[in-house]
Amino acid sequence: MFSENIKTLPEITADRIIEYIVENDLEPDDRMPNEFELGKILGVGRSTVREAVRLLVSRNVLVIRRGAGTYIAKNTGIPEDPLGLIFSKDRYKLTKDLLEVRIILEPEIAAMAANRATDKDIASIWKYCHQVEEKYKKGEDHMPPDVKFHKAIAKSTRNDIIEKIIPIIDTSVAVFVNVTYRQLREETITTHRAVAEAIERHDAAGAKHAMMMHMLYNKYKIEEIIDMHEKQKKNTYNTLI
Amino acid sequence: MFSENIKTLPEITADRIIEYIVENDLEPDDRMPNEFELGKILGVGRSTVREAVRLLVSRNVLVIRRGAGTYIAKNTGIPEDPLGLIFSKDRYKLTKDLLEVRIILEPEIAAMAANRATDKDIASIWKYCHQVEEKYKKGEDHMPPDVKFHKAIAKSTRNDIIEKIIPIIDTSVAVFVNVTYRQLREETITTHRAVAEAIERHDAAGAKHAMMMHMLYNKYKIEEIIDMHEKQKKNTYNTLI
Numbered sequence: 425m426f427s428e429n430i431k432t433l434p435e436i437t438a439d440r441i442i443e444y445i446v447e448n449d450l451e452p453d454d455r456m457p458n459e460f461e462l463g464k465i466l467g468v469g470r471s472t473v474r475e476a477v478r479l480l481v482s483r484n485v486l487v488i489r490r491g492a493g494t495y496i497a498k499n500t501g502i503p504e505d506p507l508g509l510i511f512s513k514d515r516y517k518l519t520k521d522l523l524e525v526r527i528i529l530e531p532e533i534a535a536m537a538a539n540r541a542t543d544k545d546i547a548s549i550w551k552y553c554h555q556v557e558e559k560y561k562k563g564e565d566h567m568p569p570d571v572k573f574h575k576a577i578a579k580s581t582r583n584d585i586i587e588k589i590i591p592i593i594d595t596s597v598a599v600f601v602n603v604t605y606r607q608l609r610e611e612t613i614t615t616h617r618a619v620a621e622a623i624e625r626h627d628a629a630g631a632k633h634a635m636m637m638h639m640l641y642n643k644y645k646i647e648e649i650i651d652m653h654e655k656q657k658k659n660t661y662n663t664l665i
Numbered sequence: 666m667f668s669e670n671i672k673t674l675p676e677i678t679a680d681r682i683i684e685y686i687v688e689n690d691l692e693p694d695d696r697m698p699n700e701f702e703l704g705k706i707l708g709v710g711r712s713t714v715r716e717a718v719r720l721l722v723s724r725n726v727l728v729i730r731r732g733a734g735t736y737i738a739k740n741t742g743i744p745e746d747p748l749g750l751i752f753s754k755d756r757y758k759l760t761k762d763l764l765e766v767r768i769i770l771e772p773e774i775a776a777m778a779a780n781r782a783t784d785k786d787i788a789s790i791w792k793y794c795h796q797v798e799e800k801y802k803k804g805e806d807h808m809p810p811d812v813k814f815h816k817a818i819a820k821s822t823r824n825d826i827i828e829k830i831i832p833i834i835d836t837s838v839a840v841f842v843n844v845t846y847r848q849l850r851e852e853t854i855t856t857h858r859a860v861a862e863a864i865e866r867h868d869a870a871g872a873k874h875a876m877m878m879h880m881l882y883n884k885y886k887i888e889e890i891i892d893m894h895e896k897q898k899k900n901t902y903n904t905l906i
Contacts, residue, residue: 430731482720501749507829508742521826532769585762588748
């Protein structure tokens with residue numbers, strides 16, 4: 425057996441900085457002590473602190489603001505691609521798998537949101553619902569407000585795990601099927617509104633069904649496009665033979 | 666506005682190593698070129714390569730085996746705590762939130778597993794089912810095979826996202842409620858078997874219901890224990906006043 429990943433001093437220091445953050449209840453946007461102070465607290469040199477901080481930046485624990493210092497990152501500790509999806513070989517299968525997971529999760533989340541959403545949550549859901557529609561009308565990329573719409577619903581559940589997981593999944597869908605979404609305009613507007621209305625009247629079953637309709641329509645439309653792509657690939661292949 | 670996280674040379678190099686891995690279709694346990702070769706390929710010095718590799722080790726993209734070289738990590742790019750749960754303030758709420766998500770996901774996953782499991786999958790599910798029972802009988806920690814049991818079911822779905830997400834959630838539950846699980850012995854043995862049997866006979870509804878029973882029993886039992894703990898905390902507090 426090989427011994428794997430014996431920790432270096434910067435790595436041990438990174439672990440101790442995490443302990444420091446937890447013990448001192450630091451929150452996103454809180455300022456960290458500077459390199460010199462941190463080195464004194466942890467009993468290591470400045471260059472070790474600097475390297476440890478860089479490790480934590482790459483894990484989205486800390487964020488360096490030039491000329492202003494080091495701060496606790498938003499979504500602390502959730503890296504850019506936490507599921508390592510960049511290493512997936514088959515993008516089409518990945519998209520299908522993501523949609524399958526959304527179909528399980530999002531209707532239940534919509535129901536929970538309908539039960540728990542505050543007036544402020546509902547206002548936020550409507551805000552992004554309208555933003556998606558405006559982007560569509562202007563022919564601009566509607567995915568950023570679309571992801572925020574689903575994120576606002578996830579947030580309304582008051583479940584921290586759902587709030588962390590949904591943006592990961594939905595952002596991935598946006599990355600991998602960006603092109604296809606342009607074809608979903610009318611349906612997206614209608615079903616987004618149906619979801620928002622049901623959550624607003626705290627109608628859990630209604631919200632679940634509207635979200636299920638939204639998810640299933642997306643699934644069939646996207647699978648249609650994926651199958652077309654794969655068929656084209658085969659045709660190209662046949663021609664080459 | 667501050668400019669956030671201007672990338673350093675090691676960080677840029679880390680991104681380029683990821684590109685190299687993707688373009689060359691490298692898989693877990695594949696060996697990376699050594700520091701000198703990587704430096705030549707990417708046109709940077711050895712110390713930059715070394716620092717970039719360390720960044721990728723902290724993100725679980727690479728793993729260094731002492732005396733043997735650098736390899737692609739298993740579960741490539743999924744760090745130890747991808748949801749940053751160590752930074753959660755309220756462990757009890759976190760546990761409740763995790764259970765709520767499991768109740769949404771795992772019954773549906775069991776149904777999908779029943780539809781798609783191969784004979785090899787079923788053998789693997791039974792293996793871990795038996796291991797959990799043996800650990801219980803010996804009074805040893807049953808959580809490692811328990812997580813593997815649920816992971817084997819997730820794997821049977823052939824859905825890569827489910828396979829990535831379930832271990833993250835289940836391992837977290839294991840970390841945060843380890844103590845409480847000792848009280849779930851009889852129920853766990855019965856319902857694990859019911860799930861395995863239903864998957865074996867490809868009975869999707871049966872697998873879903875057995876898993877739902879398992880999840881709900883867990884939820885109520887763990888919430889009972891959590892509420893007891895919180896009550897005790899309050900009592901202590903009252904006494905102190």
